[in-house]
Amino acid sequence: MGKKKKRVSSKVWCYYCDREFDDEKILVQHQKAKHFKCHVCHKKLSTAGGMAIHVLQVHKESVTKVPNAKPGRESTDIEIYGMQGIPPDILAAHYGEEEDDVPSKAAKVDIPPTQLVGGMIPPPLGTGYPSRPALPTMPPVYNPAVPVPPNAWVVPPRPQPWFSQPPVVSVPPAAPYTQQPLFPVQNVRPPLPATAPALQTQITPPGLPTSAPVPVSQPLFPVVGNNHTTTQSSAFSAPPLPSSVPSVTPVMSTNVPVDTHLSSNSSVTSSYQAIGVPGGAASNSHSYASGPNTGGPSIGPPPVIANKAPAPQPATNEVYLVWDDEAMSMEERRMSLPKYQVHDESSQMSSIDAAIDKRILESRLAGRMAF
């Protein structure tokens, strides 16, 4: 029937605000930035439900409406991810406008040129209460004159794509532009990194994680990095700058696909701790480089340099280990207190005491450094 069986080149739109996008990935970024962002800590979640749970668990507030959503579309119970999860009736109503315009034909072939001149498409009626007050931060419609292409499984697709329309050009630059002001906010938290000791304490995969489309990976990566950063219970403290990485540390290959998996399926609620003292840095390179380093609470490359393992790292202000005595455990240290000494079998305990005291002295002289 139609030339296209898939809607690879068809435009996608946001369920919450009806804005159109050329690419679903950009649509997902838009949703995370505009509708799934926590209003308290500005962390971007992946779904409305995840955002509501995050706000409830971390900030103890309840969110019942998706921010910046049209009336009738504010429910956090519907799980939207890009174009996925949109209720079928909403989807049909969104594309049903063209059907009304051509009532005499069951199968639509082309949009008449007069339709373009006709003006704005009336917004589809959503489920809920149409009388709800509109949100003040409703984003403006950039291309009111452009009709929306039909969805493949609702009506047969048109043979002619609509992205050649002149007003469409204004939409793609808008999405990356909205991303840019977010980066300085995210990057204000980490202090200036001391690269050399950081590399020893935080083994990071070098360069970029592998992803097929080069132009797509560029704008996606900082968002991934930001999500991972805020997912951790602490802000990333020592992201190495790419230009100052002295050597490439080998990393297990499984870490890279795991990062990719997390970025696409991240609904982790996180505890947002106190913001660190802001340290200035180039925002793009900073968040860009720190992405793989802060791969989220479930990712961390295991160290491969065996000879460094037994010795505690001489960390600077970047990382502070609460327990840094590698020679003995917290229980062994505590056992050396007089009140915990065992009075039975004093001969055996005295030899143990001597051994523990010796280890304490050795660890204090060799291992412990004042911070």
Place this chain on the structure above:
Amino acid sequence: MASAVPATGRELSNPPLDGITNLRFSNHSDHLLVSSWDKSVRLYDASANVLRGEFMHAGPVLDCCFHDDSSGFSVAADNTVRRLVFSSNKEDILGRHDAPVRCVEYSYAAGQLITGSWDKTLKCWDPRGASGQERTLVGTYPQAERVYSLSLVGHRLVVATAGRHVNIYDLRNMSQPEQRRESSLKYQTRCVHCYPNGTGYALSSVEGRVAMEFFDLSEASQAKKYAFKCHRKSEAGRDIVYPVNAIAFHPIYGTFATGGCDGYVNVWDGNNKKRLYQYSKYPTSVAALSFSRDGRLLAVASSYTFEDGPKSQEQDAIFVRSVNEIEVKPKPKVYPNPPV
């Protein structure tokens, strides 16, 4: 916060008078066995919030475990391994190590008690016999370093020691370890716990990390292992990293909780590499965690673990909280597959 049950859970009456080293739920009831630096082992009915028994050692008790609902075992800094009989409030000594005994596990599969000590040995005991070293000690197995943590699943025993050694044994053949490993984390091992499905173990360190490991040495299985950071916070321009003291697996869902010196308890889905939940902060370090047999309760030992050296005025407490399914159940996929 001001409700019948606080966000941290219900606090048990008559807590230990000093630091808590471990706590475990019974496999048959809601009884809870707790060992402490105050030299006591206490038996609580966690549902009724009643202290049912108390047993004294000559030194701090470093670990304890149930045998069945009528008896348990404890190990202490007085080098002894003791059996506790709850109904008569009596105890007897199964045997001794040459140094404080750090951990104890009872294997239902093998019918043996396994203890690990700072004397760098592992010992197996047959608890059915009466007192007497010769009749109960099954074997002594030297370790490279002082034993810090043990975990059992089926016939498998994982021993984590100082120096970051990890030895994996089959209880049916204790003469040699099945595998000798080194921790994939580069700092001191804090806790090891096997997966309930028997495929591997989780290992935590003092550096706020947990490593997820697998027993199968094939390339395909080893490719699944990973580690993640947790129990950290950023403050005044530095990253503060806390030891991860406790790992407890949910008996039904296979998810697990971690507790750290930062006072937080997190619940993780190890298969999907997600954090499911973070509970409210506890008054001090989380020293131990235990799920009840049906997973409906989680016991949390809020007790200073000496990470900052000697301190006074620390409040030791045991909280028992009801566990909601949403906190421990792996979440399904967020979005459905697009219709064809």
